[in-house]
Amino acid sequence: MLNDFSEEGAVTMNPALLPTDDDIRFFQENGFWIAPKLFDDDLIAQAHEHMEMLLREEYEKGEKPLSNYRPSGDAAKGLVKIDNGWWADRVFETFATSPVLGRIASMLLQVPEIYLWHDQVLYKPGDSQAAGNVGWHQDKGYWASASTSDMLTAWIAFDHVNEMNGCMRFVAGSNHWGLVNESDFFNPDMEGQRERMRIPGGAEWREVPAILEPGQVSFHHCMTLHGSGPNRTDRPRRSIAVHLMSGETRMVKGNKHVNEEIFGGEDGELYRGPRFPRLWPPVE
Numbered sequence: 522m523l524n525d526f527s528e529e530g531a532v533t534m535n536p537a538l539l540p541t542d543d544d545i546r547f548f549q550e551n552g553f554w555i556a557p558k559l560f561d562d563d564l565i566a567q568a569h570e571h572m573e574m575l576l577r578e579e580y581e582k583g584e585k586p587l588s589n590y591r592p593s594g595d596a597a598k599g600l601v602k603i604d605n606g607w608w609a610d611r612v613f614e615t616f617a618t619s620p621v622l623g624r625i626a627s628m629l630l631q632v633p634e635i636y637l638w639h640d641q642v643l644y645k646p647g648d649s650q651a652a653g654n655v656g657w658h659q660d661k662g663y664w665a666s667a668s669t670s671d672m673l674t675a676w677i678a679f680d681h682v683n684e685m686n687g688c689m690r691f692v693a694g695s696n697h698w699g700l701v702n703e704s705d706f707f708n709p710d711m712e713g714q715r716e717r718m719r720i721p722g723g724a725e726w727r728e729v730p731a732i733l734e735p736g737q738v739s740f741h742h743c744m745t746l747h748g749s750g751p752n753r754t755d756r757p758r759r760s761i762a763v764h765l766m767s768g769e770t771r772m773v774k775g776n777k778h779v780n781e782e783i784f785g786g787e788d789g790e791l792y793r794g795p796r797f798p799r800l801w802p803p804v805e
């Protein structure tokens with residue numbers, strides 16, 4: 522029996538939303554797991570409205586997000602990425618600090634405590650063409666300022682997401698490959714990346730699309746290769762990626778992730794403080 526960490530929290534959760542032991546083993550083997558719908562339509566409608574506010578740089582909480590990145594020039598149809606939207610907006614704070622995400626992350630990683638690493642509010646424009654691609658990458662490659670690989674991403678769909686509008690694709694089992702060459706979020710040439718990528722001998726490249734309905738959530742491990750292709754519809758593909766870490770994650774100084782500065786602590790210290798809230802067990 523794997524640990525479900527149920528004794529830790531006061532919040533009651535519908536057990537049908539949580540991963541079973543088989544789901545946890547699937548995650549450990551394949552590096553991802555697709556959860557059922559976790560967030561209701563009312564909250565998703567608010568997410569649509571509040572994303573428009575962020576895009577207009579209208580910040581409900583009176584604070585800016587960490588960054589509000591707008592692609593320009595040739596890449597103008599690229600992914601709009603708003604980092605730490607939860608600093609600026611209460612609806613995105615609800616997602617980024619959600620206890621149900623924390624509990625599921627704790628079960629999938631089999632660690633007792635989960636904290637927020639950061640979020641990314643994502644808007645892939647309609648008819649994005651290749652500019653909207655997210656290149657094959659492993660998140661851990663960007664997260665060397667964190668001491669552990671007990672980290673994952675909960676990606677919450679705000680629209681129906683499928684192969685037509687550029688859903689994420691996971692490479693099953695790549696969480697066991699170690700860090701690969703050619704991992705680059707910002708490279709739209711996914712085919713070229715794949716051709717040049719060296720993967721372990723005998724390993725199979727098997728892509729699995731993350732097809733989601735609004736309010737549904739995919740979870741992927743920080744070592745899992747993933748990327749996404751163009752949005753071929755005329756409507757945007759909207760979501761928030763909530764990046765989470767085990768409570769044992771410490772700062773590894775000198776690795777250039779902006780969280781080193783945001784935290785401001787010493788090398789080897791646990792990431793703690795108001796910018797790194799705990800999701801599980803929930804704070805009373």
Ligand SMILES: O=C(O)CCC(=O)C(=O)O
Pocket residue numbers: 643655660674676687688689747748749760762
């Ligand atoms: O939204 C996408 O297509 C990619 C997002 C991503 O790379 C992530 O959440 O780790």
